[in-house]
Amino acid sequence: MIDLTGRVAVVTGSGRGLGRAYAMALTRAGASVVVNDVEGAAAGETVEAIRAAGGAAAAEPGPVGTAETAARLVARAVESYGRLDVMVTNAGILRDRVLWKMTDEDFDAVVGVHLRGTFTCARAAAVRMREQGEGGSLILVGSPAGQRGNFGQTNYAAAKAGIAAMVRTWSMELARSRVTVNAVIPVAATAMTETIPAFSPYVQAHRDGADFPDFLRKGEGFGSAEDCAALVPFLASDAAREITGQCIGIGGDKLALWSHPREVTVAYADGGWTPDAIAAAWPSSLGREPETVGIPAPAIPEA
Numbered sequence: 001m002i003d004l005t006g007r008v009a010v011v012t013g014s015g016r017g018l019g020r021a022y023a024m025a026l027t028r029a030g031a032s033v034v035v036n037d038v039e040g041a042a043a044g045e046t047v048e049a050i051r052a053a054g055g056a057a058a059a060e061p062g063p064v065g066t067a068e069t070a071a072r073l074v075a076r077a078v079e080s081y082g083r084l085d086v087m088v089t090n091a092g093i094l095r096d097r098v099l100w101k102m103t104d105e106d107f108d109a110v111v112g113v114h115l116r117g118t119f120t121c122a123r124a125a126a127v128r129m130r131e132q133g134e135g136g137s138l139i140l141v142g143s144p145a146g147q148r149g150n151f152g153q154t155n156y157a158a159a160k161a162g163i164a165a166m167v168r169t170w171s172m173e174l175a176r177s178r179v180t181v182n183a184v185i186p187v188a189a190t191a192m193t194e195t196i197p198a199f200s201p202y203v204q205a206h207r208d209g210a211d212f213p214d215f216l217r218k219g220e221g222f223g224s225a226e227d228c229a230a231l232v233p234f235l236a237s238d239a240a241r242e243i244t245g246q247c248i249g250i251g252g253d254k255l256a257l258w259s260h261p262r263e264v265t266v267a268y269a270d271g272g273w274t275p276d277a278i279a280a281a282w283p284s285s286l287g288r289e290p291e292t293v294g295i296p297a298p299a300i301p302e303a
Contacts, residue, residue, distance in 0.1 A: 222251050
C-alpha cells in the first residue's frame with residue numbers, strides 16, 4: 001500500500017546506522033534518494049547497496065549545519081531526479097560530558113549538527129516544496145533524550161528537545177502548503193546506544209547474529225536500526241497526509257506516540273501567589289506527583 005514511486009527524498013547522515021536504514025526503506029517503497037554523510041566513502045557504500053537492490057540513489061557528502069550544505073542537498077535532488085518531496089534530517093554526533101566538564105566546543109558541535117543542521121536542511125527543503133506547490137514531508141529525527149533528558153547529554157538532549165519544538169512550530173507554518181512535519185523518536189542498536197552499559201552486551205551479541213530478547217524488543221522497544229525504518233516511508237506516504245506535528249517513537253516491536261508538554265496539575269490563589277503561599281500549597285497540589293526525568297534503564301530479567 002505504501003508506494004513512493006516518483007518521489008524524491010534526501011536523508012542526511014545516511015552512510016550507516018539508522019540513516020542508512022531509512023534511505024534503504026524509502027527506496028524499497030519506490031522513492032529515489034539523495035544519500036548524505038560526512039564521510040564520502042560511507043555515502044558511496046549506501047548508494048551502491050541501494051542500486052544493487054534495484055533502487056535509485058545519488059551521493060552528496062558533506063557535514064550538515066551550514067546553509068550551503070543544505071542548498072547543495074536540495075539542488076542535488078532536483079538535478080538528479082527533478083524534484084524534492086521528502087527531507088529526513090538524521091545526521092548527528094555525540095560529545096557526552098556532565099555539565100561542569102562540557103566545553104563550549106562540545107556544546108556547539110552537537111547543537112550545530114543536530115539543531116542547526118535540522119533547521120538549515122528543513123528550511124531549504126520547505127522553500128523548494130512550497131515552490132513546487134504539491135506538498136511534501138519533513139521528517140525530523142529526535143530522541144528519547146529530547147523528550148525526557150539524559151545524564152551527560154546537555155548538548156544532545158537540548159538539541160533534540162529543540163527539534164521536537166520545531167516539529168510543532170513548522171507543522172503550523174507549513175500546513176497551508178500541505179507539507180507535513182513529524183519527528184521519528186527511534187530506539188535502536190547503533191554506535192551511540194552501544195556506549196550505554198545496559199545495552200552494550202545485547203548490541204554486541206546482535207552483531208554476532210543473535211536476536212534481541214523479547215524483554216528488549218517489547219518491554220523497551222529496542223531492536224535493530226532496520227526495526228525503526230518502516231516509520232519513515234509511512235510518514236512520507238499519502239497514508240500519512242493528515243498526520244503532522246507529532247513525535248512518534250519506534251523501536252523493536254514497539255510503536256508509540258509521545259505526548260507534547262502540557263499542564264498536568266494546576267492550583268489557584270485569589271489575588272495571586274506569594275512565595276509563602278506557594279510553599280504551603282506545593283505539597284498538597286503540584287508537588288503530589290512530580291514529573292520524572294531521564295531515560296529509564298532497561299529492566300533486565302534476573303537469570
